[in-house]
Amino acid sequence: MAHLFNRNVLLGVSGGIAAYKSAELVRELQERGAQVRVIMTRGAQEFITPLTLQALSGHPVHTELLDERAELGMGHIELARWADLLLIAPATADLVARLSAGRADDLLSTVALATAAPLMLAPAMNQQMWKDPATTANINTLVQRGVQIVGPAAGLQACGDVGPGRMEAPAIIADAAGSLFATGELAGKRIVITAGPTREALDPVRYISNNSSGKMGYALAQAAVDAGAITTIISGPVNLAAPKHTQVLSVHSAEEMLEQSLRLLPECDIFIACAAVADYRPVTIEDQKIKKGPEEVTLQLVRTPDIVATVAKSSPKPYTVGFAAETNDVLAYARDKMQRKGLDMIVANDVGDPSIGFNSDENAVTVLWPDGQQALERANKNTIARQIVHLIAQQA
Numbered sequence: 217m218a219h220l221f222n223r224n225v226l227l228g229v230s231g232g233i234a235a236y237k238s239a240e241l242v243r244e245l246q247e248r249g250a251q252v253r254v255i256m257t258r259g260a261q262e263f264i265t266p267l268t269l270q271a272l273s274g275h276p277v278h279t280e281l282l283d284e285r286a287e288l289g290m291g292h293i294e295l296a297r298w299a300d301l302l303l304i305a306p307a308t309a310d311l312v313a314r315l316s317a318g319r320a321d322d323l324l325s326t327v328a329l330a331t332a333a334p335l336m337l338a339p340a341m342n343q344q345m346w347k348d349p350a351t352t353a354n355i356n357t358l359v360q361r362g363v364q365i366v367g368p369a370a371g372l373q374a375c376g377d378v379g380p381g382r383m384e385a386p387a388i389i390a391d392a393a394g395s396l397f398a399t400g401e402l403a404g405k406r407i408v409i410t411a412g413p414t415r416e417a418l419d420p421v422r423y424i425s426n427n428s429s430g431k432m433g434y435a436l437a438q439a440a441v442d443a444g445a446i447t448t449i450i451s452g453p454v455n456l457a458a459p460k461h462t463q464v465l466s467v468h469s470a471e472e473m474l475e476q477s478l479r480l481l482p483e484c485d486i487f488i489a490c491a492a493v494a495d496y497r498p499v500t501i502e503d504q505k506i507k508k509g510p511e512e513v514t515l516q517l518v519r520t521p522d523i524v525a526t527v528a529k530s531s532p533k534p535y536t537v538g539f540a541a542e543t544n545d546v547l548a549y550a551r552d553k554m555q556r557k558g559l560d561m562i563v564a565n566d567v568g569d570p571s572i573g574f575n576s577d578e579n580a581v582t583v584l585w586p587d588g589q590q591a592l593e594r595a596n597k598n599t600i601a602r603q604i605v606h607l608i609a610q611q612a
């Protein structure tokens with residue numbers, strides 16, 4: 217069964233007799249992990265009531281384009297943005313024609329134009345209407361634009377005809393929807409990722425920190441979401457938007473990052489420590505801004521807690537992955553660090569090359585685990601993240 221974990225499916229229902237099967241389709245999508253919201257055309261409401269689909273989806277059904285109340289809540293642009301997939305089932309001959317013409321004369325066709333999400337249609341109509349050259353031309357136009365078509369199936373139709381035109385079975389449509397997205401190899405797993413730098417305060421306005429951008433940790437979070445994981449980022453201060461379907465907990469210091477990590481441990485299957493945690497913090501944090509004074513001052517620092525080592529010592533312990541940024545003897549130091557910190561996997565980063573790593577969009581790493589290793593060639597951080605997540609799914 218294909219997975220739809222972390223996916224928002226906007227289900228469009230148009231006015232054909234197959235609309236009664238949309239109720240089952242909502243269930244099939246939910247069983248695969250999807251969040252479902254429904255738009256019905258006026259015609260669809262002649263075949264099945266919005267109340268049925270509201271009860272099943274757990275959300276009010278959207279029916280009108282020009283509805284003041286709806287636009288105050290989730291209006292057509294919000295719906296278009298919310299969707300990871302717009303799935304229209306059944307899609308009638310009329311709707312197929314309107315979509316191919318790019319019309320925006322009701323809520324469903326407007327959202328179809330307004331969304332950047334992929335569009336999938338499950339056509340359902342009389343077999344003669346399906347075979348009509350006009351419908352064939354409209355479908356071809358949509359396919360050329362990248363629209364996915366599922367079905368129709370052949371068989372006995374409600375009108376008594378036999379032939380192609382029946383809406384495909386809901387389970388098959390839901391599987392087709394799931395197959396549009398990346399693997400579900402971490403479906404339902406709970407992943408916690410630390411990302412970005414920490415800030416260790418000296419006084420109310422000053423701190424010790426580093427140049428970590430958080431890009432690698434956020435890319436890992438996106439890859440984990442795509443693999444179906446329930447993903448939380450514990451993030452130091454970064455300038456990055458939270459990837460869709462992740463929860464971001466913002467922290468400043470190593471101490472706060474540790475506190476949140478330990479709080480989440482009971483609900484964590486896999487812990488990835490990608491943050492560039494400050495190794496030292498000032499012994500005291502002054503209440504008031506430190507005044508300029510003598511020519512020389514000495515700052516006394518004390519070690520911060522090692523977050524990933526603390527997590528790896530906990531019981532029960534999540535599958536724990538750390539990072540090692542090294543400039544020489546990268547693999548030997550990384551393997552030693554993995555053992556010392558009690559990690560299950562370590563991602564070794566050669567930071568001798570300033571064009572990759574920390575603030576860059578690219579990275580090149582070697583992933584090590586107790587009885588194996590794999591080098592990942594220089595690539596965009598998103599590509600590296602997907603490969604790391606794949607290795608974690610294989611080893612965890």
Ligand code: C5P
Pocket residue numbers: 410470489490491492493494495520521522523524525537538539540541553
């Ligand atoms: O010891 P080092 O800082 O090189 O180890 C790097 C790894 O340990 C990274 O995975 C980093 O996120 C983690 N770490 C940590 N807490 C610290 C220092 C490092 O979790 N205080």
